[in-house]
Amino acid sequence: MREIRTAALIGMGAMGAVFAPGLSATLGDGFRVVAGGARKARLARGVTVNGAPVTFRLTEPEGPAEPVDLVILAVKDYAYREALEQVGRFVGEDTILLPVLNGLDCARQAGEVYGPEKVLYASMWVDASMENGTAVYNPRGMVRIGEARNDPPGPRVLALEDLFRRAGVRCRVEPDMIHCIWLKFMGNVSENLPCALLGVPYGAYREGWPADGIRRALMAEVAAVARAEAGVELTEEDMALRNRIVYNQDPASRPSTLQDLDRGRQTEVGLFAGAVMRLGEKHGIPTPVSAVMLQGIRALEAKNAGTIPGLPEAARG
Numbered sequence: 001m002r003e004i005r006t007a008a009l010i011g012m013g014a015m016g017a018v019f020a021p022g023l024s025a026t027l028g029d030g031f032r033v034v035a036g037g038a039r040k041a042r043l044a045r046g047v048t049v050n051g052a053p054v055t056f057r058l059t060e061p062e063g064p065a066e067p068v069d070l071v072i073l074a075v076k077d078y079a080y081r082e083a084l085e086q087v088g089r090f091v092g093e094d095t096i097l098l099p100v101l102n103g104l105d106c107a108r109q110a111g112e113v114y115g116p117e118k119v120l121y122a123s124m125w126v127d128a129s130m131e132n133g134t135a136v137y138n139p140r141g142m143v144r145i146g147e148a149r150n151d152p153p154g155p156r157v158l159a160l161e162d163l164f165r166r167a168g169v170r171c172r173v174e175p176d177m178i179h180c181i182w183l184k185f186m187g188n189v190s191e192n193l194p195c196a197l198l199g200v201p202y203g204a205y206r207e208g209w210p211a212d213g214i215r216r217a218l219m220a221e222v223a224a225v226a227r228a229e230a231g232v233e234l235t236e237e238d239m240a241l242r243n244r245i246v247y248n249q250d251p252a253s254r255p256s257t258l259q260d261l262d263r264g265r266q267t268e269v270g271l272f273a274g275a276v277m278r279l280g281e282k283h284g285i286p287t288p289v290s291a292v293m294l295q296g297i298r299a300l301e302a303k304n305a306g307t308i309p310g311l312p313e314a315a316r317g
């Protein structure tokens with residue numbers, strides 16, 4: 001495949017901030033962020049990423065447009081359907097679609113709309129946040145990319161890797177992206193959800209501590225459904241890798257589900273615990289800890305929304 005020269009990004013939030021500075025600097029006017037209405041007006045005032053101002057071309061989701069070589073989708077799951085529709089006018093015959101959402105399903109959903117041959121997998125091993133136009137992400141983080149299998153990588157994957165290298169976006173082509181996505185999913189379910197439910201940062205995960213017991217029980221539930229659903233083995237070594245990542249994480253760091261609750265926003269708990277429960281039901285595997293996470297975090301969302309009768313005003317999000 002030829003060099004990637006044009007790209008569009010929808011979702012200029014925490015994950016969008018990992019791509020926008022490098023793509024804007026490398027592709028110039030060939031890169032644009034898709035946003036309409038009030039969101040576009042807000043983004044036109046500019047954003048700061050890791051302390052540096054970033055400028056980029058903005059484009060409305062409506063009106064005539066040329067297809068681009070690459071479309072990155074970096075919205076939350078509840079905004080994904082709309083975002084998929086809104087990027088339609090940038091998708092041509094040779095466009096690569098790269099949805100970077102957490103969870104197991106975003107590549108399949110993009111494939112349903114535009115054809116699976118256009119979609120590559122991404123898994124964001126980066127912790128980040130975006131608040132009022134100011135994004136911070138860990139520059140040691142990494143974007144893992146590929147087709148389902150990449151030994152050796154095909155031309156589209158090589159073109160994407162080349163673009164990210166030119167743009168200074170840290171990336172790695174994974175030999176087995178399906179395993180990689182399940183391993184990340186195991187991390188999201190087991191790490192994001194206890195932190196969100198308990199209202200504690202990563203520092204709560206230390207060997208033998210209460211939150212760590214919950215985390216390990218959730219890893220076991222994900223491993224069981226991964227085996228049944230996808231034939232993916234999440235091994236003891238994989239769990240040991242997650243342990244190392246968690247124990248070495250900045251203890252003050254807060255996974256995205258907790259950040260969402262702190263800001264009174266909807267969370268992606270359905271993408272995590274909801275998915276584990278659905279797969280558990282499908283394969284006859286009990287997932288009681290995921291059920292507690294789903295119901296508990298839904299209750300916190302209701303608390304934030306002020307829809308729990310009797311809740312004092314001061315306790316709302």
Ligand SMILES: NC(=O)C1=CN([C@@H]2O[C@H](COP(=O)(O)OP(=O)(O)OC[C@H]3O[C@@H](n4cnc5c(N)ncnc54)[C@H](OP(=O)(O)O)[C@@H]3O)[C@@H](O)[C@H]2O)C=CC1
Nearest residue numbers: 011012013014015074075076079101102124127128130256
């Ligand atoms: N944050 C993290 O550390 C990580 C997040 N992820 C995953 O990445 C995905 C994105 O998360 P994250 O970046 O944190 O989320 P954010 O909420 O920070 O960013 C999402 C952005 O998408 C924008 N958006 C939503 N709908 C549209 C639309 N129709 N057109 C244009 N822009 C739109 C939102 O704008 P507005 O605010 O105006 O609605 C917001 O700026 C999620 O699936 C998350 O789980 C993965 C790894 C780490």
Ligand SMILES: CC(C)(CO)C(=O)C(=O)O
Nearest residue numbers: 125126127187188255256
């Ligand atoms: C930060 C990270 C990578 C932790 O698993 C994440 O995916 C999230 O918070 O949603």
